[in-house]
Amino acid sequence: MKKILQYLFEYKTLSQQAAKDIMLGIGKGVYNETEIASFITVFMMRSITIEELQGFREGLLEMCVPVNLNGHRVMDIVGTGGDGKNTFNISTLACFIVAGAGQKVAKHGNYGATSVSGASNVMEQLGYTFKSGNDALNRELDEANICFLHAPIFHPALKTVSVSRKNFGLRTFFNMLGPMVNPANPEYQLVGVFNLEMARIYNYLLQQSGKPFTIIHGLDGYDEISLTNDTKVITNKGEQVLSAQVLGKRTVQPSDIFGGNTPEEAAKLFKTIISGKGSWAQNAVVLANAAMALQCTGNYPDYEDAYAAAVNSLESGVAKACLDKLVAMQ
Known part of the structure; x- marks a missing residue:
């Protein structure tokens, strides 16, 4: 070295x-x-x-532990993290809404290195037990329409660097790698990035895969659709800038999407939103990200139809049912 x-x-x-x-x-x-x-x-x-x-x-x-999901065409929704915004777990919530809308999801997540609560933190707080066996993961997909892949279980290098990353508490190149190394090799990806330079790099790399993808970047620095400003949207078909009004029917304030100060607070907020009891602003942000993911699959060419499917998943309770089923499978 x-x-x-x-x-x-x-x-x-x-x-x-x-x-x-x-x-x-x-x-x-x-x-x-x-x-x-x-x-x-x-x-x-x-x-x-x-x-x-x-x-x-x-x-x-x-080096990763191989995953075989029996040919399921799964989706992943993930942000690079490292934007320093400490929002609630928007991507993970969007995953359950997408699962509730009928699209199978293989969520790749980790503990938060630059935020209070990463996807793995909140899933643990909700009572989920990490798994690695193909049989268990496929059972999750079959019964809950979503499985969760805790990154360090599948990537020994990520486990090796976890202490260093946590000690830094800052964005590192491992943030950039996370969305690109889902061991399930998802058919569809919605990836949030923290700046336009990373959007350019991801666009280049994801174009090589030949699979449908959507890259999103909040122009005020968020690695997701935050609705606090316009959002840059890049797909394998082109790119555009969309307003908060188009994506979520309204603009929200940064304070509206604050994620709390502890993993416990983050989990409590997660349960409130997935139960359909979130604020108008919280729901709008989660629904916009879920709708963009659903549109990425090609099943909803019109964004408004994708948004309506996301709303139905959340408000009907199907998204929460997916979470309940997943946590119950221990």
Whole structure:
């Protein structure tokens, strides 16, 4: 690692193969915590290249625990995190609404490194037990229409760096990797990014997959549709900027989507919203993200139809039923 760091300190970048080899070394425990922290710091001081990100991704996927979902065409909704906004668990809530609307979901999540409560934090608080076996995951999909993949169980490298990431409490390149390494290899992806540079990089990478995708970026810095401002929307068909009024029927304030100060508060808020008792603003934000995900599947070419399906999923209680079924399967 000393030679690698010296190379990077000279303002040089890694080849795709070199980046992959380093990630494999991290996953195999070749480097100590101090070396890993130093390596991560380099990429907090400069932009990551597409080649480096591709190499890191290949390394993670080569080591990951394989998942077989029996041919189900699943969706994932995930943000990179690291936007520093500390919103409630919008992506995870949207996943349950999408599941309630009939689209199977394989949610890839982790503990919060830069926020109070990541997807894994809130799922634990809700009583869910992480699983890794294909039989268990497929049973979740069959009965609840959604399964949850806790990233460190499937990616040894992510478990290795968890302490360093938590100690930093800042955005690292691992935030960028999370949405790209879902072991279920979802057919559809809604990915939220924290800046336009990452939107460009994701657009390039996701175009290579040939699968339907949607990238979203709140123009005031959110890695999701926040309805606090306009949203940049990029798909494999093109890009546009949409207003909060178009996406969610209204503009909301940042305070409306605050996620609380503890995982317990985040879970309490989650239960309130999934039960249909959230505020107008909270519901609007979750529904907009769910609607954009549903539109990504191609089953709802018209956004208004996708939004109506999301509203029905939440207000009918089907979304909550998906959550209840998932938590009950222990």
